Amino acid sequence: MSFSTSVPQNETFILQKLISIRERLTALKQDRSTYFKTSDVNSFYEQTVEEVRKINIIRKDPSLHDEQNRVDVVLDDVFQLLSLFFLTVGSRSAPATYASLITVKRLLDHLKESRIYSNADLTPIEERLEEIKGIVDRDAVSESSELIQLIRAKIDVCEHELAELKESLSVISPDLLPTLQRLVSIRRQILSIGSKPKFSISELKVLQEELRHIESTRVDGNFLSPDGNIPDGQNVVNGLLEECHDLLNDFIAREDLVGPALHPIYEQLTEMKNQLDSLMLTHKWTLRETDLYNFQQKLQVIDDKRVNGVFLDEEGNVPAGQTILLYLLRRCYALIYRLLVSSEPVSEALIPIQNQLSTVRRCLLEVKRMGGLSSARELYPYQMKLASIDNLRSDGKFMIGSSIPEGQGLLNALLAECFDLCHELRVEMEENDE
Template identity: 55%
Template sequence: KKKKTLAKTLDQLSTTLSNLSPELQPTQKRLVEIRRELATLGARRTFHTSDVRTLQEELRTIDNARVDGKFLAPDGSIPAGQALVTGLLEQCFEDAHDLIASKDEISPALLPIYNRLQEIRASLERLSLTHRWTLRETDLFAYQMQLQEVDAMRRDGKFYLEEGEVPEGQAVLNFLLHKSYRLVYKLLSESEPVAEALMPIHNQLTTVRRCLIEVKKYGGPFTLRELYPYQMKLASIDNMRVDGKFLDEDGNIPEGQAICIALLNECYDILYELKATIEEDE
């Protein structure tokens, strides 16, 4: 079974690379190099945040070369291989953000939560590499429950001590939650369909997520007021749920619950992560 999965992975990779146009090959090659450089930095015991920031700036330059989200050829056409290069770009942004978040100090009181989230994320990353095509929603249920248990420890996106204090390390934990929810969403989206009745909600959440990712990607300075519309939109979608479920017009529970809820949770966590960044800068 593992051999079949590996063969399928290699076949898909081979097909994807063969569809990469010559115009995008230099960009793809540089992004692979950047990701390798980020991995090298992450493997060191210590590294300078400025080294990561330099690579982030280069990623932003590459990102800014896109027009309406597409990389264009010199003649203005849209060359093949967009998904591969865009996926690499997004992964590089994630890796860079991960490294910067890892430099933040974490209060000893939050270390048990931090370690638990690291374990969940590592397990989900292993699943995404080895079982992504054979997973069912039930396989991910335990991970979703664990994430929701951690989520329930927060108030307004913050982890508090018993004394009511807000310890250091909020941004790191929010990032790990966001990353884990994102992995759950990606795995579910490859194994679970979304019913037509839920597509409007799914599309709205996808749009909100894309906007929040853009805000996070380019950093501040920004204010809580600028994040308020996203918070209101998420709250309005959240309020559509009945006993935690999105229902259709007939009161039935359509397929795609787990995907939409994972996406909603991810959006909240990006938002909380951004808020934590603002508060740490103040």
């Protein structure tokens, strides 16, 4: 597949239209004064699909099937934004999976490049791809064939890369996989500690002791299986063990592990990682899925600065700190992926109500766990809160103006569960009194 920096004359108007859509979506994304409406997102989506149809007509000649130019780059941006908008309004349709697929592809690329991973890294990705395939198969009839074709092509690419990664693990005996998984985890812990501007040597010493313990289980330099045989994959596991030791020694011996030329990138990645870590804690209250677009774009820009997998300085040299930067880059991608996966199928307009119901449910479950009510008066605050939320419904639906946002089923189920918990607590109290 070749990428052309020039855009053919017959695709110029398509490019202009896609840029216009991207600009309007970006402006809408930044507007915090109102909630997104499903109808608005669908309108942008239909306009984009119409441009895709035009591209397909222009490129129907087999010689143009692999054509890639700026039109495709902008189209990718638009679909990423649209995908995040669909997530924000609570839709879990095929278009909403696009952003996840982009992030999955980046994660797989980095795992393949690092060659340091275990089944624990691949299994969640495989499960997510199966989930996306199920969504796409379900929506194949109702969604545009152009989008379905595009998403299935991206799924195929991800599945092919995943199969390659699984194949490379197949050379390692099952007896060595637990040790491999533990060493992969230790390596990431070492990098997590070492990537901080200031870190405690004592934290690294704990991991160093664990490495020595793992090393002590070897016999004549080999890890043995329970039956005393030497399982396949010794080179991989021993190589990873030595790399962990080298990383530890580097971090313990040196204070400044990132070269001055890479400090700006290091600071950007550190800031993004801290922001994403904060979102992991507060996303149910503060995250608008479209906010992730900025993180994705910034990471992509940083990722694309690498030459043959490494960051270079202005003279073309390879400064120190490559491992730390790659760890931070991959960690940011992983955090975005987790935020996308944990996104609830509820429109942002209904998130405040969902958070209130979730809090009431948590409190009621805690009361039940602690032994129940001592008097009916303790139940009044919960009943009043549930009644006020119930009164927000019109004909059994939570309305925002004249629209019915996504997530009605989930909220109604949550409300019903809270009422049931109140009833159960009252019945238990009355039985105890009798």
